[in-house]
Amino acid sequence: MSILTHLIPNIKHISICANGLFPTNTEVIARLKNGSPIIACDGALNAMSKHGIVADFAIGDGDSLDRDKLKDFIKNPYIQIDDQNTNDLTKAINFIAENYGCNQSILIFAATGLREDHTLGNIALLEQYSTQFKQIAMLSDFGILEALPAGTHRLNSVIGQQISFFCFNQKTEISCEELKWPLVNKNFLALNHGTLNQATAAHINLESNGSVIVFRAFEVKY
Amino acid sequence: MSILTHLIPNIKHISICANGLFPTNTEVIARLKNGSPIIACDGALNAMSKHGIVADFAIGDGDSLDRDKLKDFIKNPYIQIDDQNTNDLTKAINFIAENYGCNQSILIFAATGLREDHTLGNIALLEQYSTQFKQIAMLSDFGILEALPAGTHRLNSVIGQQISFFCFNQKTEISCEELKWPLVNKNFLALNHGTLNQATAAHINLESNGSVIVFRAFEVKY
Numbered sequence: 001m002s003i004l005t006h007l008i009p010n011i012k013h014i015s016i017c018a019n020g021l022f023p024t025n026t027e028v029i030a031r032l033k034n035g036s037p038i039i040a041c042d043g044a045l046n047a048m049s050k051h052g053i054v055a056d057f058a059i060g061d062g063d064s065l066d067r068d069k070l071k072d073f074i075k076n077p078y079i080q081i082d083d084q085n086t087n088d089l090t091k092a093i094n095f096i097a098e099n100y101g102c103n104q105s106i107l108i109f110a111a112t113g114l115r116e117d118h119t120l121g122n123i124a125l126l127e128q129y130s131t132q133f134k135q136i137a138m139l140s141d142f143g144i145l146e147a148l149p150a151g152t153h154r155l156n157s158v159i160g161q162q163i164s165f166f167c168f169n170q171k172t173e174i175s176c177e178e179l180k181w182p183l184v185n186k187n188f189l190a191l192n193h194g195t196l197n198q199a200t201a202a203h204i205n206l207e208s209n210g211s212v213i214v215f216r217a218f219e220v221k222y
Numbered sequence: 223m224s225i226l227t228h229l230i231p232n233i234k235h236i237s238i239c240a241n242g243l244f245p246t247n248t249e250v251i252a253r254l255k256n257g258s259p260i261i262a263c264d265g266a267l268n269a270m271s272k273h274g275i276v277a278d279f280a281i282g283d284g285d286s287l288d289r290d291k292l293k294d295f296i297k298n299p300y301i302q303i304d305d306q307n308t309n310d311l312t313k314a315i316n317f318i319a320e321n322y323g324c325n326q327s328i329l330i331f332a333a334t335g336l337r338e339d340h341t342l343g344n345i346a347l348l349e350q351y352s353t354q355f356k357q358i359a360m361l362s363d364f365g366i367l368e369a370l371p372a373g374t375h376r377l378n379s380v381i382g383q384q385i386s387f388f389c390f391n392q393k394t395e396i397s398c399e400e401l402k403w404p405l406v407n408k409n410f411l412a413l414n415h416g417t418l419n420q421a422t423a424a425h426i427n428l429e430s431n432g433s434v435i436v437f438r439a440f441e442v443k444y
Binding site for chain 1: 243285309334335336337338339340341342343344345346347349350360362364365367384386388390412413414417418437439441443
């Protein structure tokens with residue numbers, strides 16, 4: 001079994017492709033292709049078309065897209081939403097909530113890696129959606145960023161794997177034992193204080209009283 | 223004058239090269255090369271050597287480096303610091319404070335763009351150093367992320383340029399008029415709430431009562 005399949009089992013999910021760095025890892029791309037439906041954020045269609053991926057829906061303000069050129073890569077008419085108060089990722093997420101409900105697993109691709117403000121903004125959004133859907137995570141060439149709501153969670157890991165925890169609310173306390181530096185009711189006073197821990201088991205049990213973003217790297221150090 | 227030179231004048235600075243996505247923009251690379259001194263975070267030497275850049279110092283825990291292969295690309299002996307509580311960027315910053323003092327302009331390269339946990343951690347660190355040095359900023363192919371302490375700041379901009387503000391402390395209030403969506407004593411309740419504003423003048427005047435990270439994109443939309 002590949003590390004990706006171990007970390008995040010290949011269950012039915014909805015794929016969203018944003019307009020950041022398109023993955024090169026073939027297994028990550030395959031996971032994008034397996035989404036049902038596949039939703040493209042606006043200009044993401046450009047990158048998807050180069051990989052022969054056809055989106056079920058494309059959503060956005062239409063400002064980064066040559067629609068004529070890309071019409072063969074969208075199954076349904078383009079959904080234009082001009083609201084400038086929300087970005088294209090938010091528009092895609094809202095579309096899912098309205099049309100598919102919230103009992104969904106959502107995987108988001110190409111949401112990071114290019115412009116730093118898009119990366120930070122998208123990760124901040126991910127945290128805000130943690131309580132809304134059954135599962136919501138970003139996949140990149142580098143690992144899995146997963147938004148977890150308050151509660152207890154069991155996540156698969158690999159011994160030696162670097163794991164980072166991000167709490168946007170500094171009051172959030174998390175506990176997790178299966179780590180090189182175990183956490184006990186720990187709150188992080190800065191966003192970097194929970195980074196670069198390391199798993200000591202094939203799964204970790206995480207408990208928190210608030211939303212947490214967990215990053216599990218594909219890179220494993222022994 | 224190029225947009226980079228307009229946004230951030232080419233004054234004497236110290237360059238730090240981290241181990242993230244190495245820039246491809248030749249002007250950004252030239253700015254890295256112009257640093258005095260140039261400090262490499264550990265494995266950053268690999269990417270620098272491919273561009274023929276010789277570091278004055280290389281600092282880190284030595285775990286991502288083939289020193290024999292790279293000895294022609296460091297002027298001074300490698301500075302190994304095994305402290306696992308700080309990452310290589312922190313080690314480089316501390317080295318500058320100790321050896322050059324804090325009245326310095328520091329430009330950091332390749333600090334974002336690959337692993338999301340490194341990106342987030344490095345940007346969080348940038349904010350923490352905002353009050354320590356005369357100037358501290360990250361340059362990438364996509365723009366300038368600059369850490370500003372509480373107070374008033376005049377930053378160069380381009381009309382139509384996308385500008386994003388990030389406050390890690392939600393109580394921080396910022397004001398800035400020269401924007402498509404002007405800010406008046408505004409505090410952002412989430413990290414994405416200050417993103418994707420747009421400059422309406424060739425400079426912006428920013429006032430805040432806490433540290434702010436400002437991102438000025440090279441991409442300009444009209």
